[in-house]
Amino acid sequence: DVKVTQSSRYLVxxxxxxxxxxxxxxMDHENMFWYRQDPGLGLRLIYxxxxxxxxxxxDIPEGYSVSREKKERFSLIxxxxxxxxxSMYLCASSRGRAGVETQYFGPGTRxxxx
Amino acid sequence: AQSxxxxxxxxxxxxxxxxxxxxxxxxxxxPYLFWYVQYPNQGLQLLLKYTSAATLVKGIxxxxxxxxxxxxxxxxxxxxxxxxxxxxxFCAVSDRNTGNQFYFGTGTSLTxxx
Numbered sequence: 164d165v166k167v168t169q170s171s172r173y174l175v176x177x178x179x180x181x182x183x184x185x186x187x188x189x190m191d192h193e194n195m196f197w198y199r200q201d202p203g204l205g206l207r208l209i210y211x212x213x214x215x216x217x218x219x220x221x222d223i224p225e226g227y228s229v230s231r232e233k234k235e236r237f238s239l240i241x242x243x244x245x246x247x248x249x250s251m252y253l254c255a256s257s258r259g260r261a262g263v264e265t266q267y268f269g270p271g272t273r274x275x276x277x
Numbered sequence: 278a279q280s281x282x283x284x285x286x287x288x289x290x291x292x293x294x295x296x297x298x299x300x301x302x303x304x305x306x307x308p309y310l311f312w313y314v315q316y317p318n319q320g321l322q323l324l325l326k327y328t329s330a331a332t333l334v335k336g337i338x339x340x341x342x343x344x345x346x347x348x349x350x351x352x353x354x355x356x357x358x359x360x361x362x363x364x365x366x367f368c369a370v371s372d373r374n375t376g377n378q379f380y381f382g383t384g385t386s387l388t389x390x391x
Contacts, residue, residue, distance in 0.1 A: 262371035268320030
């Protein structure tokens with residue numbers, strides 16, 4: 164079974180803090196993704212990566228950055244957390260050509276920024 | 278860019294009744310199409326996908342979806358709802374040409390009434 168794990172299920176941070184969300188997959192997938200999920204808005208892509216050290220902006224990259232130093236790990240960084248970044252964050256991975264392959268999701272991190 | 282519309286943010290059905298969740302896409306070229314399910318406090322998992330083979334696609338847990346090019350639709354159905362089907366359902370598309378991003382609908386929450 165493909166497993167995608169995220170470092171925290173719940174996180175509470177203060178405005179202005181630097182926040183790291185980590186994601187690890189164990190299936191040697193080339194592609195990794197970070198989404199945020201908000202009620203009524205579905206999932207919106209923040210960033211994705213199709214190879215180590217490669218990254219592409221998604222639909223809502225503002226206020227976020229990412230790092231992929233190893234194939235299995237993809238980190239999402241909030242440089243200076245703000246209250247409008249309170250959300251559920253989902254990591255996913257897939258192999259091969261990203262658009263046709265199944266994405267496998269982690270359980271999500273629910274982030275609250277106070 | 279691709280987009281996908283899910284009609285009905287909330288759907289309620291009685292146990293044993295037909296489940297019909299609607300999804301329409303906007304693209305001149307038929308995209309790849311997916312249905313994902315999210316159970317409470319979990320990440321998303323794939324129900325089924327259409328990638329250009331048979332237009333009627335069967336998935337897990339008795340779900341199926343039919344790709345209709347003339348209607349630009351990919352509706353999800355299940356003949357008989359079970360209590361365990363209560364979840365959030367997301368339709369997603371990706372572009373056949375670029376294939377790098379998924380675009381998710383806003384989701385439909387399914388309630389099953391005993």
